[in-house]
Amino acid sequence: MASCLLPARADTVQRKLEAKWIADLTVASAGGTSIEVSALPHVMSEDFWRFTVLAVVKDFATMLRLNNPWYFYSLAIDDRVRPTYAAVDGRVLGVDTPHQGVLLIGDTMTRSLITLFRERSNGAAIAGSLAHELAHFYQFKNGPEANSTWWLSLLRDDGNITRRKAELHADFLAGWCLGQWSEKFMDYVGIDIVAKRLYSFGTMDDLDPNSHGTPEQRYAVTLRGYFLGKNETADAVQAAEQGRLFVNAIVPMRAEQ
Numbered sequence: 001m002a003s004c005l006l007p008a009r010a011d012t013v014q015r016k017l018e019a020k021w022i023a024d025l026t027v028a029s030a031g032g033t034s035i036e037v038s039a040l041p042h043v044m045s046e047d048f049w050r051f052t053v054l055a056v057v058k059d060f061a062t063m064l065r066l067n068n069p070w071y072f073y074s075l076a077i078d079d080r081v082r083p084t085y086a087a088v089d090g091r092v093l094g095v096d097t098p099h100q101g102v103l104l105i106g107d108t109m110t111r112s113l114i115t116l117f118r119e120r121s122n123g124a125a126i127a128g129s130l131a132h133e134l135a136h137f138y139q140f141k142n143g144p145e146a147n148s149t150w151w152l153s154l155l156r157d158d159g160n161i162t163r164r165k166a167e168l169h170a171d172f173l174a175g176w177c178l179g180q181w182s183e184k185f186m187d188y189v190g191i192d193i194v195a196k197r198l199y200s201f202g203t204m205d206d207l208d209p210n211s212h213g214t215p216e217q218r219y220a221v222t223l224r225g226y227f228l229g230k231n232e233t234a235d236a237v238q239a240a241e242q243g244r245l246f247v248n249a250i251v252p253m254r255a256e257q
């Protein structure tokens, strides 16, 4: 394997994860998947991890009510082989802290998300991508009905063929978080950078199981979520409901295609 050829960092620790679902990592992930990651003490630098990444994660976790009790465990990883941000519905083994999800934050992905704007580096896309992963935890934890999660309901909304509606719903909720957060960080430049960076990850293949929606759909849901958060609602439950309506309005139902 290529990964064996890369020199391991001195501070890398192999960690094993057991997962029910994994969002945003292209692996078979239904039912008891096990993956290994190379955990790092931090991404970028210790200060960046503590004062930027974890601070941002805490703000969004509070908005999405994932903080009391803390729902997930954050893990910095060496992702040189495959740049990764992912939300795992599962546990990292060998960790004492109780948790039901694992947030994987890759060092390479973090560096690649820094966007140059007017010759200055802008971290908006890092914040937007973290919000997207936390939105997946919201989908894993909550649901529109008592017996189903948002994640499963949105997979069903697309006939269980692709994940695109769950992904677009996560973009919508990420936009909503950024809108709620706007006094702190977001101006119109920031949301445009986020929407364009997510847009660049969109795909046109509507049968790919890992489809995240088309670039245009990602751009639209991110902006719609942003303005809902900024101007209209501070309630995550309402945002999740509005998000599903909007996603189902712009992505055709399978039977109608």
Ligand SMILES: [Zn+2]
Pocket (backbone or CB within 6 Å): 023, 024, 132, 133, 136, 167, 170
């Ligand atoms: Zn996702």
